[in-house]
Amino acid sequence: TYVGEVLFRLGYLYLEIKQAENAVESFKKYLSLKDKTHVGEVQYQLGFLFTERKQQKKAIKIFENYLAGDNEEHREEIQLRLGYLYAENKQQKKAIKIFEKYLASGAVGHIPETELSLGYLYVENKKPFLAIAVLEQVLLHPDYQKNNDLLQTLLVLYRENVSEEKYLKFLLKVKNDPKQGWKVQQGFKSQLIIEYFEQNKCDKLISELNPDYMQSIKKSNTKEWEHLLYMRGSCMIETKRWNEARIDLRQIRDSKKYREHSIQMLIVSHKQLEDWKRMTWEYQEVYDRKTPVLTIADYQLWVFAAKQRKDFQRLERLKIIYERWKKAFPEDSQNLEQLNKYISGFRLQELTSQENWKEVSAY
Secondary structure, X not given: OHHHHHHHHHHHHHHHOOOHHHHHHHHHHHHOOOOOOOHHHHHHHHHHHHHHOOOHHHHHHHHHHHHHOOOOOOHHHHHHHHHHHHHHOOOHHHHHHHHHHHHHOOOOOOHHHHHHHHHXXXXXXXXXXXXXXXXXXXXXXXXXXXXXXHHHHHHHHHHHHOOHHHHHHHHHHHHOOOOOOHHHHHHHHHHHHHHHHHXXXXXXXXXXXXXXXXXXXXXXXXXXXXXXXXXHHHHHHHOOOHHHHHHHHHOOOOOOOXXXXXXXXXXHHXXXXXXXXXXXXXXXXXXXXXXXXXXXXXXXXXXXXXXXXXXXXXXXXXXXXXHHHHHHOOOOHHHHHHHHHHHHHHHHHHHHHOOOHXXXXXX
């Protein structure tokens, strides 16, 4: 009809002179008529006008009406627009369905960005394997191979859902990818090192933490450097590289976060190397600092190390440890009595060897 044609043309004229409100009214009046000649085009324009005016529910409704009709000219574009509107309005299942439909339709435009949106929707809806499958496709597209958000999302998905082998392969691929920026590569290297540590792949971890890398991390991030030292020191213990372990662990034994663990591992290293002097020094430092708290087992090992030292201060050293042990654990009578007997016997042996019979008698 002429009325319908006039309203249709008038709506476009209003659009051209940027009178959006009048355009909306003209298009709405057109849709109230029985004239269906331009219904698809009017729905298309009206949907975008509603979107621009932040009237998303109205936009969703009009786009749904368009897709329910026979008009094909803007179908793919409206499917995409409607998918994003659903997502923005927390209608995620509808968004997933329409994005899946779009990708299955054979459409050729906007594929990677649609897959990316669909992948994130899968993540939010706890469908990790569907998310991985679609986001892996996005990563193949040249424009998205350096997308940090995509890489980080896949990192989390791999870590939580796929085999350790596949996760490591992904970390290595990104870490060694020359197209990635230095910051991204270093971030993935850090994750790779953590994964090596958790999987007890100590030789690979030690290989990654070469001196140049450690020096660069020390300059840029002290906390990360300390954590790397802790992991490498632990791996040195695991692989029985006692001296190398001590070098790393000494550097973090004053760190509040790692002190207790580093001291424990240092004691193990001293013992394995039979370095009794350093072990007694280690316990002396712990005693002076009052952290970590010494246990009965610690005092036993401290005494054992002190007994192995053959210098002239051995007896005096044992007496000092005895007094400290007695003060810390007065109830540990059996061990204290044994140590006291040892000290007494050692003293008698000294006096006898000196033929100091008067002191022997007094003792």
